[in-house]
Amino acid sequence: xxxxxxxxxxxxxxxxxxxxxxxxxxxxxxxxxxxxxxxxxxxxxxxxxxxxxxxxxxxxxxxxxxxxxxxxxxxxxxxxxxxxxxxxxxxxxxxxxxxxxxxxxxxxxxxxxxxxxxxxxxxxxxxxxxxxxxxxxxxxxxxxxxxxxxxxxxxxxxxxxxxxxxxxxxxxxxxxxxxxxxxxxxxxxxxxxxxxxxxxxxxxxxxxxxxxxxxxxxxxxxxxxxxxxxxxxxxxxxxxxxxxxxxxxxxxxxxxx
Amino acid sequence: xxxxxxxxxxxxxxxxxxxxxxxxxxxxxxxxxxxxxxxxxxxxxxxxxxxxxxxxxxxxxxxxxxxxxxxxxxxxxxxxxxxxxxxxxxxxxxxxxxxxxxxxxxxxxxxxxxxxxxx
Numbered sequence: 001x002x003x004x005x006x007x008x009x010x011x012x013x014x015x016x017x018x019x020x021x022x023x024x025x026x027x028x029x030x031x032x033x034x035x036x037x038x039x040x041x042x043x044x045x046x047x048x049x050x051x052x053x054x055x056x057x058x059x060x061x062x063x064x065x066x067x068x069x070x071x072x073x074x075x076x077x078x079x080x081x082x083x084x085x086x087x088x089x090x091x092x093x094x095x096x097x098x099x100x101x102x103x104x105x106x107x108x109x110x111x112x113x114x115x116x117x118x119x120x121x122x123x124x125x126x127x128x129x130x131x132x133x134x135x136x137x138x139x140x141x142x143x144x145x146x147x148x149x150x151x152x153x154x155x156x157x158x159x160x161x162x163x164x165x166x167x168x169x170x171x172x173x174x175x176x177x178x179x180x181x182x183x184x185x186x187x188x189x190x191x192x193x194x195x196x197x198x199x200x201x202x203x204x205x206x207x208x209x210x211x212x213x214x215x216x217x218x219x220x221x222x223x224x225x226x227x228x229x230x231x232x233x234x235x236x237x238x239x240x241x242x243x244x245x246x247x248x249x250x251x252x253x254x255x256x257x
Numbered sequence: 258x259x260x261x262x263x264x265x266x267x268x269x270x271x272x273x274x275x276x277x278x279x280x281x282x283x284x285x286x287x288x289x290x291x292x293x294x295x296x297x298x299x300x301x302x303x304x305x306x307x308x309x310x311x312x313x314x315x316x317x318x319x320x321x322x323x324x325x326x327x328x329x330x331x332x333x334x335x336x337x338x339x340x341x342x343x344x345x346x347x348x349x350x351x352x353x354x355x356x357x358x359x360x361x362x363x364x365x366x367x368x369x370x371x372x373x374x375x376x
Contacts, residue, residue: 073355110358112299114301115302115328117299151303153303156303187328191304193305
């Protein structure tokens with residue numbers, strides 16, 4: 001009985017880590033939550049976002065590289081390739097490339113006013129089982145996500161809801177995120193920004209009826225128009241499997257195009 | 258006394274010639290000098306995303322200088338050579354391509370930003 005539960009936890013964990021790679025590494029100004037902006041650092045850069053995940057099963061380090069590129073003002077394509085290293089409590093360390101993802105974003109709504117904007121876009125992500133079998137789930141997944149955001153000079157509110165279809169009878173899941181961003185320095189251009197983000201990041205796995213919900217406070221430092229540093233801690237509020245302790249993330253975004 | 262009058266009239270003549278010449282040069286400089294533009298832009302809500310406007314303007318307008326993007330007041334100003342012909346349509350396209358909504362466009366022979374900030 002115990003062995004069955006452990007196996008399920010492994011599958012659940014692999015699914016979650018694999019969803020990290022496709023969901024959490026091509027977002028916008030919020031650190032974890034997706035952004036409806038296709039501008040500046042979101043338009044054509046390289047993004048890395050290292051993540052340490054600590055669980056009862058051991059630690060996992062996920063290092064993705066994301067490259068978004070704007071084909072037009074309203075349409076973006078991108079690729080994500082993670083590299084995963086696992087440090088299991090029982091067993092040898094394992095590492096390898098994770099599953100490769102392609103994504104497209106299409107802007108749906110853009111309402112601009114003086115020093116404020118409301119934007120909404122649709123994002124589609126396709127993930128392929130190209131990763132090493134010991135560090136990634138051997139499944140295809142397709143995710144459709146609606147992303148909205150209202151940004152002013154004083155604060156930013158972001159939200160996203162997505163549904164992920166997973167192959168091989170593994171549970172589909174609903175992803176939902178909410179972020180509140182608050183600038184700690186005066187807003188000016190060229191930018192020198194220090195932003196505080198408070199985020200809620202949830203995931204519901206259907207069929208197995210499991211939930212994950214994180215509270216994710218984070219800090220973001222933007223030192224120029226082309227360079228951004230960020231760090232965040234994800235603290236599980238709801239973890240139906242009771243295996244996750246915390247995740248710690250740190251990353252940079254570098255605008256190259 | 259006559260010498261003083263003679264010297265004074267010579268001095269006045271020289272002064273008149275120099276002043277006329279410098280006014281002429283100044284007028285010529287104004288003709289070949291800079292023009293300035295102010296573009297009110299909607300949607301400028303975060304500094305990091307405004308880079309697209311700078312990039313688009315610099316790659317499309319030759320001789321652009323003194324670019325100032327005022328996030329708080331929601332405008333962009335810069336200077337450009339008078340010989341460069343800028344039309345509203347072109348400016349609108351540049352701002353739209355950067356992902357923002359252009360609004361009022363004003364041209365002037367004097368810089369916008371500094372005078373407005375002093376008020």
